[in-house]
Each structure stands twice: as C-alpha cells, then as structure tokens.
Amino acid sequence: MKRRQLARDNPLARNEESGAQVVNARDRLPIGAEARGDLLARARAAADHAYVPYSQFPVGAAALTTDGSIYTGCNIENASYGLTICAERTAASAAISAGHLHIVAIAVSAPKVSRTTPCGACRQFLNEFRPGDSDMLIVLDDRNSGESVWLEDLLPRSFGAQNLQTAEAVADVTSLPSRADHGS
Numbered sequence: 001m002k003r004r005q006l007a008r009d010n011p012l013a014r015n016e017e018s019g020a021q022v023v024n025a026r027d028r029l030p031i032g033a034e035a036r037g038d039l040l041a042r043a044r045a046a047a048d049h050a051y052v053p054y055s056q057f058p059v060g061a062a063a064l065t066t067d068g069s070i071y072t073g074c075n076i077e078n079a080s081y082g083l084t085i086c087a088e089r090t091a092a093s094a095a096i097s098a099g100h101l102h103i104v105a106i107a108v109s110a111p112k113v114s115r116t117t118p119c120g121a122c123r124q125f126l127n128e129f130r131p132g133d134s135d136m137l138i139v140l141d142d143r144n145s146g147e148s149v150w151l152e153d154l155l156p157r158s159f160g161a162q163n164l165q166t167a168e169a170v171a172d173v174t175s176l177p178s179r180a181d182h183g184s
C-alpha cells in the first residue's frame, strides 16, 4: 500500500491559488477573506445533500486542508437515531480518508439557523486534526461573509493526544511504519 500522502507535503504552493495562507499565529486568520468565502460557499452547497428525514435540519460543512484541498460533508441521519453523523465529521472524515490529517479551517452552514456551531462531539472530533500546534479556524454561516471563531474558544482546555503519554499523536503519524515495513 502506498503510504498516505500527508497534508504537510506542500502547505503553501496550492494555497496561492486558493488564497489561503497558512500561519501558526492564532491572532492571525490562517486564510484570507476570499478563501473563507469559497469555503463557506462549499459548505452551503454541501447542505443540499443532507439526509435529514427526521430533524429536517440540514447542515453542510467544508474542511480546508493544509495543501489547499477542500472536502465537504453533510449530516446523515438514521432511523436508529444514535447513528446520525454530523456534517463536520463527514467532511473531516472525507479529508482524513484522502490522506489529510491537518484541517486548517472548516466552514459550517445550517440553512435554517444562522451561526450554527459544531456540536460538542464534533468539537472533540475536530480537535484531533488541528493543523500541527496551531488552532483550527471555524467559519460560521452568518448569512454574510462568515463569522470566524477558533476551535480553542469552542473547546477550551481540550483533551487530546497530548494528554495520553503513550499515544501516537497525529503529528507523529508520519513516523509510523508503513505496511511494507511489516512485510505484509
């Protein structure tokens, strides 16, 4: 199996196209207004695919990875209610499934309620995939150009890989042996 291509490959090259600028400082937004607008537009479009026969509350999300790629998701409900999954987690899962472990920003759009924020479960899920040591930007749909908030503000004093002394943090995934190294 080919080793997964990680997001750190080229954090800036494609971002010039997308208007994204990846920086570590929390006091600076990691992407420009144009990129935030694009991300929000993708989240709004993704909400059209929401499968919400029970709540009738569609949500769309769009996750931006460090190489400028965008992965979208929508909420997907189930007759067994507990199996429902949120848009933020489907978007993040799409990014991770494509080999990107660092999400710079994620836009969230719920057509029925302005400024809908990620639920608690999604905040914890997203916390796992912050871009390195920096924070993740959350772009809320305010029906305008988007309200930017930091994940740290939505999930203060979070629990993560750093709390597990034996855990392989996301940042160290590249050091894990590939399947080839196991001879399989």
Ligand SMILES: [Zn+2]
Binding pocket: 086, 087, 088, 089, 118, 119, 120, 121, 122, 123
């Ligand atoms: Zn959620």
